[in-house]
Amino acid sequence: MTEAKSPASSRRPLTLRDVAEAAGVSEMTVSRVLRGRGDVSEATRRKVQDAAARLGYVPNKIAGALASSRVNLVAVIIPSLSNMVFPEVLAGISEVLDETPLQPVVGVTNYLPRREDKVLFEMLSWRPSGVIIAGIEHSDAARAMLRSSGVPIVEIMDTDGEPVDAVVGISQRRAGREMARAIVERGYRRIGFLGTKMPLDHRARKRFEGFTETLGKHGIEIEDSEFYSGGSALAKGREMTAAILGRSPDLDFLYYSNDMIGAGGLLWCLEHGLDVPGRIGLAGFNGVELLDGLPRRLATMDVERLETGRMAARIIAEAASGERPSKRRRIELQPVLQPGDTMRPPRD
Amino acid sequence: MTEAKSPASSRRPLTLRDVAEAAGVSEMTVSRVLRGRGDVSEATRRKVQDAAARLGYVPNKIAGALASSRVNLVAVIIPSLSNMVFPEVLAGISEVLDETPLQPVVGVTNYLPRREDKVLFEMLSWRPSGVIIAGIEHSDAARAMLRSSGVPIVEIMDTDGEPVDAVVGISQRRAGREMARAIVERGYRRIGFLGTKMPLDHRARKRFEGFTETLGKHGIEIEDSEFYSGGSALAKGREMTAAILGRSPDLDFLYYSNDMIGAGGLLWCLEHGLDVPGRIGLAGFNGVELLDGLPRRLATMDVERLETGRMAARIIAEAASGERPSKRRRIELQPVLQPGDTMRPPRD
DNA sequence: ATGAAAGCGCTAACAC
DNA sequence: GTGTTAGCGCTTTCAT
Numbered sequence: 230m231t232e233a234k235s236p237a238s239s240r241r242p243l244t245l246r247d248v249a250e251a252a253g254v255s256e257m258t259v260s261r262v263l264r265g266r267g268d269v270s271e272a273t274r275r276k277v278q279d280a281a282a283r284l285g286y287v288p289n290k291i292a293g294a295l296a297s298s299r300v301n302l303v304a305v306i307i308p309s310l311s312n313m314v315f316p317e318v319l320a321g322i323s324e325v326l327d328e329t330p331l332q333p334v335v336g337v338t339n340y341l342p343r344r345e346d347k348v349l350f351e352m353l354s355w356r357p358s359g360v361i362i363a364g365i366e367h368s369d370a371a372r373a374m375l376r377s378s379g380v381p382i383v384e385i386m387d388t389d390g391e392p393v394d395a396v397v398g399i400s401q402r403r404a405g406r407e408m409a410r411a412i413v414e415r416g417y418r419r420i421g422f423l424g425t426k427m428p429l430d431h432r433a434r435k436r437f438e439g440f441t442e443t444l445g446k447h448g449i450e451i452e453d454s455e456f457y458s459g460g461s462a463l464a465k466g467r468e469m470t471a472a473i474l475g476r477s478p479d480l481d482f483l484y485y486s487n488d489m490i491g492a493g494g495l496l497w498c499l500e501h502g503l504d505v506p507g508r509i510g511l512a513g514f515n516g517v518e519l520l521d522g523l524p525r526r527l528a529t530m531d532v533e534r535l536e537t538g539r540m541a542a543r544i545i546a547e548a549a550s551g552e553r554p555s556k557r558r559r560i561e562l563q564p565v566l567q568p569g570d571t572m573r574p575p576r577d
Numbered sequence: 578m579t580e581a582k583s584p585a586s587s588r589r590p591l592t593l594r595d596v597a598e599a600a601g602v603s604e605m606t607v608s609r610v611l612r613g614r615g616d617v618s619e620a621t622r623r624k625v626q627d628a629a630a631r632l633g634y635v636p637n638k639i640a641g642a643l644a645s646s647r648v649n650l651v652a653v654i655i656p657s658l659s660n661m662v663f664p665e666v667l668a669g670i671s672e673v674l675d676e677t678p679l680q681p682v683v684g685v686t687n688y689l690p691r692r693e694d695k696v697l698f699e700m701l702s703w704r705p706s707g708v709i710i711a712g713i714e715h716s717d718a719a720r721a722m723l724r725s726s727g728v729p730i731v732e733i734m735d736t737d738g739e740p741v742d743a744v745v746g747i748s749q750r751r752a753g754r755e756m757a758r759a760i761v762e763r764g765y766r767r768i769g770f771l772g773t774k775m776p777l778d779h780r781a782r783k784r785f786e787g788f789t790e791t792l793g794k795h796g797i798e799i800e801d802s803e804f805y806s807g808g809s810a811l812a813k814g815r816e817m818t819a820a821i822l823g824r825s826p827d828l829d830f831l832y833y834s835n836d837m838i839g840a841g842g843l844l845w846c847l848e849h850g851l852d853v854p855g856r857i858g859l860a861g862f863n864g865v866e867l868l869d870g871l872p873r874r875l876a877t878m879d880v881e882r883l884e885t886g887r888m889a890a891r892i893i894a895e896a897a898s899g900e901r902p903s904k905r906r907r908i909e910l911q912p913v914l915q916p917g918d919t920m921r922p923p924r925d
Numbered sequence: 926a927t928g929a930a931a932g933c934g935c936t937a938a939c940a941c
Numbered sequence: 942g943t944g945t946t947a948g949c950g951c952t953t954t955c956a957t
Binding site: 241242285287288289290291292294295300310311313316317319320323332334335337350351353354355356373374377378379460461462463464465466467489492493496500518519520521522523524 | 589590633635636637638639640642643648658659661664665667668671680682683685698699701702703704721722725726727808809810811812813814815837840841844848866867868869870871872
Binding site: 602604609615616643644646 | 932
């Protein structure tokens, strides 16, 4: 059966007026029915709904938004989608916004400040009801845009600094410090660090700073380190582990800046018969679900990504629904050490 | 330094008129400068740009879009962000759209037709310049909306069916058939299948149908199967592998519906000392980068996700830039078998 | 090279 | 309960 050239396929999209004429009422009445606002008699309501459905009317939110100056979009700005951390935060955001009329719109910056500025500018030009943005480090321009946007802003995943408005997440420095403490408590002393070559990843940098700071207090310095960029993180974890242990075979702990390279390192160590966690301990960062299926559970630090997303979304949703802003503008979640099977127990 | 209550932080967002007044020209001139259209003298151009920058003016795209009936958004509708396949397609889309004025806007359906209808409706109500949507199976309502939207539509990742407009991807049935052929050619005969419990994942279903169809032609039936839902795919892969081999120890090949559970299965087999690929062969599906770091490279079928995204985006970009639509409305990419190390070589 | 007028499709506010 | 009027902040079109 060939598609008949139905009227619906004419190039001009339908307007309220079309529905109004088809239903024999005013545009205003159609508008009320379609938004479920105001009093409309059951009879006209049905007439209108029938007409709209029959014609296949899709409202024009552009016009609606302009007229009402209400836009049910929440800008969500994150550095990447390929690091599973961010989709998980997004899941938390969606979960909460699904209960509201708000909708998330995602922008990706690839960790580039320039792109962040641009993405933010683009999104703000759609006049969203709120902004959730990863990190607390932004260009002056970005901070100015956020400040003068007039909508609620939630910076997430890093509380080390001054937020523009609200902030939800963990202290990355503290996460680094706590991991260092856990390692030292467990008697490891010769420590290697493996991470990404990403000067622009402020969260990784702060973790590293916190980590070295606490080691320093115990008179320990990182003995060797390896950095990578690009490629399959699992494979890189293997390569880097081989390289660092080739150079510095006496290391007794390897701290990886993310779970994926940590998993690669774990596989390498097991294949090479190293005694984990006796001879050498391993830890990653993030607590990604993936780890559950590894031969041993890699030690890691869970950062409550889902909850971060949820709380950020709640702040926006509250503000958008006109509630007076809650007092809690700064929510610091606690990173939770999961020692898994790749760290020996603490000495007492 | 405390933030002074600058005029910019007044609650009313700036309009063109504000910039026009500040620059001492008409709104129209400001509009021209900001869009880089029409002839404006260098002098006024500078005046306007200065004023806009100084005030921190962010244009209102809602008003602009309504006036020009041009919206530089491309709706991208996918089932999930946690299956890495989709972020990769998105990366291909972004790569191409970054060279154009177009911007992707992502909607996630969680594999639910209801949600797909809703997300599509919401996105169409913003009058995007095009739609890229995963799959070729949609509700009647969704197909009607797509058809009457008046914008270019590209359905991706599955070519087995009648697209509304254009389609880019692989034939999932064919991918299933080719995997079956490869397995049979390599002398495996007692085959188990492990997959997701997702009646709504049409692509997985079609692959399965193609798979069994080709096996059938060789007089082979699947001997046993396992299905899962939820949880860590890697862990599930292990569990299911243990379960299926516990029940049916004579299986000599396991076909997993995705690489993640395949990887879990591979780890399990290696830990239990099974001879892979001699005693038992394994294969997954998708060709995810993750696999590079596994102890052995899992056999898989690469489906060119990046390229799929790129080509879909190109079709939209062409149409949006007013070029007459290219003839290629149906682009079938070829799934590529990557035998890795978990299938023995074909018998000749 | 610049400006003035009209209107995009809808909703707020007010009449009836 | 329903209709009318006047914009929302831009861009299009046409005049100068």
